[in-house]
Amino acid sequence: MDFETKIYPQIGGYGRYNRMVTIFSWFPNFAVTLNLFCDVFYTLIPESYHCKPDPSLLPSGFLPSNFSKQAYLNFTIPWEEDGLSHCELYRYSNYSNVSAKISREKVPCTKGWEYAKPAGLDGNFVTEWNLVCGDYWKIPLQHICFMLGWILGYVLLGTICDWLGRRRALLMSVSLSGLLGVAVCVSNSPVAFLLLRLSQGAMLAGVFLSSHIARLELCDPPHRLMVSMVSVFFAVFAELLLPGLAVLCSDWPVLQAVATVPLLLLISYWCCASVFPESPRWLLATGQIPQAKRALQTFCVRNGACLNVELFPAETLLSEIDSVYGDETEAKYHSVLELRHSRIIWRNGLILGLTLFIGTGIQYCFTRNLHSYSSHFYFSYFLRVLTGALACVFLCLTVDRFGRRGILLLVAIGTGLSSLLLLALTQCKCSLPGALCTHSHTHSHTHTHTHSHTHSLTHSLTHSLTHSHTHTHTHTHTHSLTHSLTHSLSHTHTHTYTLKFTHTHTYIHTHTHTHTYIHTHTHTHTHTAALCAPKGSCILLRTWLCVCRAHLAVCVCRAHLAVCVQSAPGCVCAERTWLCVCTERTWLCVCTSHPFAILAVLFSQSHLGPVV
Incomplete structure (x- = not known):
């Protein structure tokens, strides 16, 4: 029985109750984005940091009180191209005479590091556990584990969505992600932080996936684009709000606690089933006919449509459902592996999945590398967020007019060309x-009679x-x-x-009054x-x-x-490509490939001869 043409119109279509449930399905997107992009602030390496000076490595006669702070750092820490060394100290021979020319060698940091304040926070995951120099590899490992948890969450929680339903999957994911968020706040080691973030990433993927699927199943095709785009704007709002929350919280455990609060509030959906009911489409697809009838009656009544069995006994929706499914239909659950029997769906799914994989990978690389090429963190952060918002506006204005396929090909080609251009421009950091x-x-010998004050x-x-x-x-x-x-x-x-x-x-x-013969x-x-x-x-x-x-x-x-x-x-x-003209003392060259490139060299001798 076709849900779109026969069932959906008779329960009120995209009525007021569907709209209300859709609005409540947007809030999980806000909570997920808030927790997802906290990672940017947690793992941000400060702009400047160096080793803490170790007095035991200095000469016995060295007195720090005789030096300014900068002179003390220059004496104890080697200089590199971009400033003080991040990972090394000087170790001097044990001489009492500091002014003497004594030997020294470079050694790794022994007393920890001194950091500049990270963007927004006074301290983060990096500064608390000194994840720099030899331990820097733990930062990209944390990113990999978090994204790996996100992927595993899509697979596992997606399967649970098909087996247990959208509502149960959402409530389970929200509850576990909230508890894991609280556990992250009190983590006391990098390993515990990494494992907890991996698990929380999986649960956040379940929250996003279950709310997104339920949202689409409650909408008719003409409204699905705008409903999805509004959910993206909720995510953009969370990203714009995050830097302000980081400044107010100052420390990363406090920021994590604040980001976990929306997840804990979503547990209230458990108490109020009407704000996020089970999807009638999923109930019919799995053969749960009694539950599907009750859900359809709820939607029909709250949308204002009349479903009166006594008035139209032969043509009512419930009678049609009974005639199609029967009274003894057994529940049957499905998995993604069943798609292999449908060649067209399997092929289209692979194409769209590969496109999403490539697009997400490029977006993640751009997100991480944008901060490396901009010295101002907030400029690059808000530039990325606002660019994403403009992309959503572009999709809202063009997809319904030009179609999904054409816009997908257009943005894919544009992304590929932009990637190649950026690759060419970033090959050389000049x-x-x-x-x-x-x-x-x-x-100089000068004979001068001068009266001056200088x-x-x-x-x-x-x-x-x-x-x-x-x-x-x-x-x-x-x-x-x-x-x-x-x-x-x-x-x-x-x-x-x-x-x-x-x-x-x-x-x-100088004030000078001079009579000079020079x-x-x-x-x-x-x-x-x-x-x-x-x-x-x-x-x-x-x-x-x-x-x-x-x-x-x-x-x-x-x-x-x-x-x-x-x-x-x-x-x-x-x-x-150069056109050159040589006179007795001047060499003038113009490049035909670059008309604005002119090279003029003035020589003191003309023995160089003609120019090639």
């Missing part, structure tokens, strides 16, 4: 590829680096009285040596080096514009406007 460093020594403050930072570079020696003689005369001599050669960089910041406030003799050594693509810099060839000659390569990085001039013996120009 940093500054090079810098021009100059070391200058000047000797206040000067100088801050210097010096470090050394060994690499190959160009050495330019310039001798300049200047005589200045009423005119200037300059003689310059340049000689260039290449060699390798250790270069010492000095960065000086000088602040000078005779200056300046002798300058200028060393200029181009650092080309150091470790961690931009290595994607498309960002570099290069022109090679027999012994010289000139490159410009479009990403950072950094110029690299480097000796390249035997280099042959492979960029045939």
